[in-house]
Amino acid sequence: MSSRLPIRKTYKLFIGGAFVRSESGRYDRIEGGASATAPSAGGVNIPRASRKDVRDAVAAARKARGGWAARTAYNRGQILYRFAEALESRAADIGAERLDVEASIDVLVHYAGWTDKFQPVLGGINPVAMPYLSFSLPEPTGVVGIVAPDAPPLLGVIAELAPALAAGNTVVAVLSGERPLPGLDLGEVVGIADLPGGVVNLLSGRRSELAPVLAGHHALDAIVDASGDPALAADIDKLAAESVTRVHQATPAESYEAATGDPLSRLEALTELKTAWHPVGA
């Protein structure tokens, strides 16, 4: 059977639960190499997302937002755990180093466990000096943009994606420009992990072109910038201010420990605290 010609994978964007080419028709070439995680010798073409693709992705995330936030915490936890199961079973198919993939799986397991726990840890009863039951609890911020770092190519995305999803947000991620393949492979895992379409959207292309469009989009509620690029960070800050989008600068997580060392800060950053009052007696 040595004469059998292998089937090559066509890399696509992942928007609204579907694998799509860039509406712009543009592509970038990723050259092949000798390393185990590089594409086959001939190299591959990957889609170069456009401003319109970003807007489509935000629209898809916006549409998915209500349904995902309304899932029970238990259900979200089970789906994130299913995500980890799916990634483990496809670990060999992800174009990333084994340690990067394993750390990513464990990060998903860690945050799967937070879905039904961060609310009691971050929220609580307010002992107000009036006959009222007053309580505060964190709710998802909404649509979260992620600007992924170049390294590590998979964990860099997962470390920001997992807490955003655990807190009940939907996500548009701009993948690493240098190593986009693991992130694009991730779309195939998301697609089989029971995550509803539109909850996770993954874009490859030029970060300098896509990140500002994402940050300035008025339907985006928060953006996590893990690019480590100071010039881009300043741009994102300015663009986000137009619609009071929350901005969080993140150091790229290079290990499981870094991604889970302060999970509450990651979760808290992507939630809104809601306080409710109810009369007691009277």
Place this chain on the structure above:
Amino acid sequence: MATQEQRTSIVWDYAPAPESPEHVRLRDSYGLFIDGDFVDPVDGARVPSTNPATEETVAEVTFAGPGDIRRAVQAARRAQPGWTALSGLERGKYLFRVARLIQERARELAVVESMDGGKPIRESRDVDVPLAAAHFFHYAGWADKLSYGMGGRAVEPLGVAAQIVPWNFPLLMAAWKLAPALACGNAAVLKPAETTPVTALLLAEILQEAELPPGVVSVIPGDGAAGAALVREPDIDKVAFTGSTAVGKNIQSALAGRRIPLTLELGGKSANIVFEDAALDQAVEGIVNGIFFNQGHVCCAGSRLLIQESVADTVVEKLWARMARLRLGDPLDKNTDVGAINSREQLERIEGLVASGEEEGAVRRTVVCELPSRGYWFAPTLFTDVAPAHRIAAEEIFGPVVSVLTFRTQAEAIEKANSTPYGLAAGIWTDKGSKAFEVASALQAGVIWQNTYNKFDPSAAFGGYKESGFGREGGMSGLRPYLRVSAAAPDPGSAL
């Protein structure tokens, strides 16, 4: 409007819809699960576990003798350091596996639970088994987050936990006990109840399938004597018991002077309070769920129904009409509302207390229905004209029997509700939220349900005030009974 008689006649019968036991894989005989294997007893005995609906044997099981109990504790002692030394993440992964395996074998577990304990398949399928999986899933996620659940304090496991569970929710109570204990890094010796050991043994198989390190959990069925011996073992670090208040008192007394942390989840005589402004039809459904769920074999059952006088007659008649439509019979039938009484002993206890109610002057109404010729059955029963001093108003019946008392004012309702040595749960039915919260804060009970009853979730604490016990199961607070806690953790994300 139709009269009551006309309405009652508008009934149609259901065709039998039995759940098939064909996919159940039961062994003829189960050994003790000690140190990762099913083993023959040293000094225990083989006994049949009986289906209370048919009086047939479900499977032969092994009751542990004193030597077997000692072996299980020693296995736990040997296994505990290795289990504790695992990272929280890795411990959690084992528990996630267990949760998934319970989900995969859910139908089988539900059928066996109904066969071994007599509860309707609808309840074991929709409540017991899914909640058991959910508890393992919830605590799996805590295993690497323990300090967050303890306000940043440093935590360490207690060691070896001796856990004794009752017969009313055999698998679910095993999950309530094991999941937090294991998440916190303890090893455990679980003693299922005398009459319902089989699903705990299936859970032991699941632990094997999950490749849980041997000895971390042992399952040793046995009777009350085995439980008494287990809590008297010298080499245990924790006791958790769910069962009757009488046995709970014995255990607390047996542990006197030993400084062994104890959790007790005991009996109840919970008040279900219906105010005149409640949505009465909704309340009636809640009353039925509160007392006839699991044949009333529920520690938090709403067995004292307190109704505001102005609506008492209306509620009682609506309730009686609803009770007439409850279907009693084959626990494996998917239409069955009320299954078999768990054991002959429990049936005799219910019959005795009901007889005392009649002797003391309360008015009894029992639904007339055909009882199966074999097995243990008790038809849904309602008592009116009950005085607070009657035994049926004060003692836990643990059966499908509700005692109705009335009140005039909110203050009287609160006083009557609290006038019991128990304090496990209470229900409040009113359309006025401010009243519900005011009454809730005045009730001495660990769980208060407003306009609902018998709701359970792994994220919500459960446990009693007063003689209903102490310690909580569920949620963050369910971790505390299995941890030694001290000042501050330098790094809450570290190790545990």
